[in-house]
Amino acid sequence: MSALLSRRTALLAAGTVPLLASCSGGTTRTAGNPAYATLDQSDAVARGPVGADLPETPTLRRIRGQGVLRQSGSVTTPGFGMMNPATGKITGFDIGIAQLLAKYLLGTPEVDTITGGADTREAILQNRSVDVAVCTYTISKSRARLVSFAGPYYVARSGVVVGADGPQITAVRDLAGKDVAVQPGAAQEALRKACPQARAVVFEESSQCAAAVRQGRVQAWSANTAILLGKAAVDARLRMTPATYGSSPFGIGLPKDDPAFKQIVVEFLRRIAADGSWRRLWEQTVGPLVSGPAPEPPAPGSVPGS
Incomplete structure (x- = not known):
């Protein structure tokens, strides 16, 4: 450990x-x-x-x-x-x-x-x-x-970030069929419940999720909005979408x-x-x-x- x-x-x-x-x-x-x-x-x-x-x-x-x-x-x-x-x-x-x-x-x-x-x-x-x-x-x-x-x-709530030139995501249903970075646990469970058709790609750290979006290895990243809005605010290569769902207490x-x-x-x-x-x-x-x-x-x- x-x-x-x-x-x-x-x-x-x-x-x-x-x-x-x-x-x-x-x-x-x-x-x-x-x-x-x-x-x-x-x-x-x-x-x-x-x-x-x-x-x-x-x-x-x-x-x-x-x-x-x-x-x-x-x-x-x-x-x-x-x-x-x-x-x-x-x-x-x-x-x-x-x-x-x-x-x-x-x-x-x-x-x-x-x-x-x-x-x-x-x-x-x-x-x-x-x-x-x-x-x-x-x-x-x-x-x-x-x-x-x-x-x-x-x-907080669950949200979605994409690359600066990434797909247009307006609702969680738009993640269907897409590769979506998540961390294990609550974020992975929330995505599975909200959009079972999304393909979850699991990374241990939020920084790894962000890197996967920037590098085009996934089409989106879903996590709580506290994490996502902060990352998007300091990295012009990430774009916060209006899609939110669920609750992250x-x-x-x-x-x-x-x-x-x-x-x-x-x-x-x-x-x-x-x-x-x-x-x-x-x-x-x-x-x-x-x-x-x-x-x-x-x-x-x-x-x-x-």
């Missing part, structure tokens, strides 16, 4: 990159926007809450013994988890959620991020290589049999054997929604890059599997 993983440490991240148009009701701005390299979520994290009188659980005891929250995350997903080349820090909405959670549990936002493919998340939660997973991790019934989810903390993945810790994380999500931390984080990451107001955070436990 360790050969598949790389480790990076993030304390207070700065900046993020473009994403999320249809999810928030606005439109994505271009990568040329000066905010692309200068966004900074550290204020939202610094103003986030610290949990008081939290119940003792095995997971919380281990995290406090480590002095850091170990999370499965991304460093290649614009807007949610991306390594900022100017600062060397991981930036985005997901890493901000992880930092807020670390601060809530530890008093300081110390996060150690482990990266890996979508098909490794359940395994590394089960074997305790990480404490949580915050990485555009879609809640599903099949995954919930293996791990627990606190959330959702954001709800993002949850915080947790080991399944500590239900008391799940309740702590659920209460954390309620707290950051109520005290404005969630909205501040959105406004300091996604907000400057899309038009329209911040969406309302979803209620924890509001989707099957959460």
